[in-house]
Amino acid sequence: MKFADLHLHTQFSDGTFTPEELVERASNLGFSAIALTDHDTVEGCARAAVACAAANIEFISGTELTAEHADTEVHILAYFVDTQNQVLLTRIGEFQAVRQNRIREMVAALNKLGIPLQAESVFALANCKSPGRPHVARALVKEKLIGNLDEAFERYLKKGRPAWVPKTKMSALEAVELIHQAGGLAVMAHPGLNRSDDIIPALVAAGLDGIECFHTKHSTAMAERYLGIADKYHLLVTGGSDCHGFSKVKPLIGTVKLPYEHVQRLKDKVAERKAKTTNGPQ
Ligand code: AMP
Ligand code: ZN
Ligand code: FE
Ligand code: FE
DSSP, X not given: OOEEEOOBOOTTTTOSSOHHHHHHHHHHTTOSEXXXXXXXXXXXXXXXXXXXXXXXXXXXXXXXXXXXXXXXXXXXXXXXXXXXXXXXXXXXXXXHHHHHXXXXXXXXXXXXXXXXXXXXXXXXXXOSSSOOHHHHHHHHHHXXXXXXXXXXXIIIISTTSTTOOOOOOEEHHHHHHHHHHTTOEEEEOOHHHHTOGGGHHHHHHTTOOEEEEEETTOOHHHHHHXXXXXXXXXXXXXXXXXXXXXXXXXXXXXXXXXXXHHHHHHHHHHHHHHHHHHHOOO
């Protein structure tokens, strides 16, 4: 049976694998298709596409946008976006700048607590345009300012902890629109993690295409719940491991195997939408 992983991160955001390393693992695990969904960037897609072509794996370009609706943080996955789309690139560029400023603010908060971390060491470690809290955690561990990554989140970086800094986010409705204008499909990421079921109808009304039912942190009961919601609102079903390489305890790729039929449905919807745009309204 063919299967896919549609939620993967690389060094272009807060994962630890290069696109090539990730594709090699996907190949060894027998994946037929993968999508790259680095946070607020599509930069890794070109290299992942080349590596996938060589490994005979179907590649889907994507990103994971940090958004909010009604004061709830929601991650919106984009699939099949045109990675050269200027409107998309400009807008995510603005959110990359937000991420970089936030690193400086988090480091300043740590300094206030007497922890001598420098923003430049976080940037050097991250070495990407889309840095995040995991990079701060890794820099703290690297400089022996904390024992491990979990402790860094628990003590400093988790929401409500002293070095946590809120992030300016895009509205979820804008995220859906932004993805659509770049030719992509918009999918609500890991709804089970955000306790955000009440915002689903508003996202559906805005044109949400799908919902991530299968995710490493979803229980079987959760997956079933979201399959039911997908059915109710006629949403496409996606799934992925949300692998960050060694940024988490161990690489998660391989823990979620989405049956390929769901990938085919995504492709059918993109093709259908493209045909409509090309032919114009009836
Ligand atoms: P950011 O985009 O900077 O807010 O960071 C989000 C990233 O941090 C995601 O990849 C999460 O998986 C990771 N993260 C969030 N909370 C924790 C936590 N308590 N422990 C480890 N990683 C976390
Ligand atoms: Zn991440
Ligand atoms: Fe996420
Ligand atoms: Fe993710």
